[in-house]
Amino acid sequence: MNVIEATGITKIYGSKTVVDNVDLKVKKGEIYGFLGRNGAGKSTFINIINGIIKPTSGSFKLLDEPNLKKVKHRIGVLPDYSTFYDSLTAIDHLKYYAKISGYKVSTEHCEYILKRVGLLEHAHKKAGKFSFGMKKKLGIAQAIIHNPDLIFLDEPTSGIDAESGLNIQKLIVNLQKEGKTIFMTSHNLHEVEKICTRIAIMKNGRILNEGTLEELRSHYMSSIHVDIKHSPFPQKELILKFLETVGRDIKTTENRTSLVVDSEEKIPLIIRAFTKHKIDIYRVNVHEPSLEEIFLNDNLDVVAK
Numbered sequence: 001m002n003v004i005e006a007t008g009i010t011k012i013y014g015s016k017t018v019v020d021n022v023d024l025k026v027k028k029g030e031i032y033g034f035l036g037r038n039g040a041g042k043s044t045f046i047n048i049i050n051g052i053i054k055p056t057s058g059s060f061k062l063l064d065e066p067n068l069k070k071v072k073h074r075i076g077v078l079p080d081y082s083t084f085y086d087s088l089t090a091i092d093h094l095k096y097y098a099k100i101s102g103y104k105v106s107t108e109h110c111e112y113i114l115k116r117v118g119l120l121e122h123a124h125k126k127a128g129k130f131s132f133g134m135k136k137k138l139g140i141a142q143a144i145i146h147n148p149d150l151i152f153l154d155e156p157t158s159g160i161d162a163e164s165g166l167n168i169q170k171l172i173v174n175l176q177k178e179g180k181t182i183f184m185t186s187h188n189l190h191e192v193e194k195i196c197t198r199i200a201i202m203k204n205g206r207i208l209n210e211g212t213l214e215e216l217r218s219h220y221m222s223s224i225h226v227d228i229k230h231s232p233f234p235q236k237e238l239i240l241k242f243l244e245t246v247g248r249d250i251k252t253t254e255n256r257t258s259l260v261v262d263s264e265e266k267i268p269l270i271i272r273a274f275t276k277h278k279i280d281i282y283r284v285n286v287h288e289p290s291l292e293e294i295f296l297n298d299n300l301d302v303v304a305k
């Protein structure tokens, strides 16, 4: 089942198209990472499918339901900025939020949720005394207090310390294991690479590409760096001639060869050729591009779908 299904979502402010004809599907149980530089249109898109902003055109369904009001109680949201009442404690906030959403929650349940986000020791502290990171955790607690099936997290780990960030990542993975679907934005590419099951890259309001990390890699990757440690070449010219047919940027020393190939299918061909020429292989290192390398590639438009 598609938990999120958006079709042709567009938002135009004046003469600026901020979200440009976005189609997007997210399946149940995914941790979907929504990536893009500042101003790409991510928050605007999330706000549209959460009913906060009206799209200029396009339609969407959440949890298989086009009428957002009918499923609102099954959705949790950490918005791009949360506001809290300075004089209310963390527990007060959770109870208040649950109440206005139509739930009654016990103090024990609030404490359990605060424990999950790493805020239990501050359960009775007033939000006015909270740091930015603590407010972020409280925002996440608020998003999950009512046990929603679909959770939107806009930059859940930005502005919090590294250890808390890792705890939030664990929490997100645990929520997924409990059967929830998570849609998150993040500027932390390492985090997205680590926990997201699918990723969409947005630029200037458009989805340039989406898929699993492997799919994105194979889409954007045309340069695989292969480095081989081996026994000395008996006939160097022969093997060099062969390598020129499968790769480029070939560099060799007596027992080391490196080259760049455009697909991983070339790697077994190289290994077979070495074996045929009675060259022993001790080690093969293959460098695949990280999400950061894919993401920072400014030529993304050129190769977009």
Ligand SMILES: Nc1ncnc2c1ncn2[C@@H]1O[C@H](COP(=O)(O)OP(=O)(O)OP(=O)(O)O)[C@@H](O)[C@H]1O
Pocket (backbone or CB within 6 Å): 013, 018, 036, 037, 038, 039, 040, 041, 042, 043, 044, 045, 080
């Ligand atoms: N109410 C508005 N009126 C006019 N322009 C807006 C409005 N809201 C957002 N924008 C513009 O839309 C673009 C996309 O903004 P949005 O906040 O969706 O980006 P984002 O990808 O979430 O960025 P960030 O990573 O910085 O949060 C930006 O250029 C922003 O200035």
